[in-house]
Amino acid sequence: MPDRPAILLDPHPRRRQMIFNPAQWARLEAMAEVITADVEGPLPASLVEEALPRVAAILGQTDMPSARIARAPHLRAIINVEGNFQPNVDAASCFARGIEILSVGPVFAHPVAEMALGLALDLARGITSTDRAMREGQERYGRSGNDDAFLLSRATIGIVGFGYLGRALRRLLEGFRPRILVHDPWLPAAAIAEEGCEAASLEEVLSTARVIFLLAGVTSENQGFIDGAALRRIQDDAVVVLASRAAIVEFPALVAEAQSGRLRIATDVFPDEPVAPDDPVRRSPMLLSPHRAGGIPAAFHDIGERVLDDLDLILRGLAPIRLQRAQPQTVALMRSKAAREYAKDEAERLAGKN
Incomplete structure (x- = not known):
């Protein structure tokens, strides 16, 4: 040397x-x-x-x-x-x-986790949607404006992918005292339990959680594993936040679910970036963030x-x-x-x- x-x-x-x-x-x-x-x-x-x-x-x-x-x-x-x-x-x-x-990669875990939590809160409480309604003169006040709102507190929350990002989000969620179901095939159940979460199958996370965070990295084994069939397993009106990599999701199916209004969906990532001006995702009711959560x-x-x-x-x-x-x-x-x-x-x- x-x-x-x-x-x-x-x-x-x-x-x-x-x-x-x-x-x-x-x-x-x-x-x-x-x-x-x-x-x-x-x-x-x-x-x-x-x-x-x-x-x-x-x-x-x-x-x-x-x-x-x-x-x-x-x-x-x-x-x-x-x-x-x-x-x-x-x-x-x-x-x-x-x-x-x-x-x-670890430097981006906390910033992305904060953004993912913010997107989920927005969808659960209608922050962006009610802002737009008020600007259009179509707001509803008080109780009537909260017909679709729900609390993250004590909710059942699912996390798919429990690396640096998933664990950073888990720490931010502590104050909400939720039940957290985690699906990560690279981790033993005991390691997930040590984080105060429950190991679960993908089926259980998708069908049970009121709020689902898709945080898995993309590998040669899991590209597109959140496909149309997987999305259909999610309960009606659930919140879905995609904050890791677009390639883990069958993106057209995700956009279709948003268009149908069955799920409340937010994403910070897209299959092709910058997103084309005529991309259907721009016309969807999905809550969009232009890959800025970590940067x-x-x-x-x-x-x-x-x-x-x-x-x-x-x-x-x-x-x-x-x-x-x-x-x-x-x-x-x-x-x-x-x-x-x-x-x-x-x-x-x-x-x-x-």
Whole structure:
């Protein structure tokens, strides 16, 4: 290992100004030599190749096939700063060498959980719909305006997918004292019980819960598993909030349920982003949020802090603890699709503020 470690910072998809404030950047430069370039898009291949023999860590979405990993004898960690595990990194080669593959996904758990809770409250209490009615002069006051309202307090709530996001939401729900049913086939029932929830089948969650949060990540095994048949199992007038990945849902069926008025549905994610101007979802009564639940300033500031904390541990020969570690048993199953145009626009917007 060189006396001073080198870190490769790829500005794609997040430029350094987005994830490091001046104090954090100074801390990074004190920690290691930072190799980067002020370019739009990924680093030039020539720069990457030149850095590989010296680099100890890579920050960004740099393509790292097995051949590149072999040319990086000092590499200890590859940190995805977008929040997904992507197939552009040869995971098997990394695991064989003990190279950590890390994601900043945990920084978005609490912000997305707050938004998901807000969407559910909106649907349960008619916040947006009554605002619109009042602006149109069709409001109903007092009791008559609450015919369709219900409380989240002590309700039966279902959570599908119980990773960082699901657990963050569970903590926010504590004050409502609900019964929480959780479906997550990757977790044993005892682990779910330790969180104060009940493990349940997907059928039980869908047919029993008054409010359902769809929070599962998308894998090669579960794409579209919330299909039309699954949606029909949900009780009439239930609240459904989709806040993880659109690919877990049969989206046309979701839109159809919203159009029918049988379910109250909100989503923060879409199969294609930006959503086309003529997409039917825009004309549906669904409560829409343009993939903004996680991308708030507090989350981006947290990325820099967590990355620095784990880099410090890794460079000292210790295990990272603040970021999500890819697991050999599951990383190959992950199938998260980045919303490339959204990410590009968001990157340009945030870069312009720094």
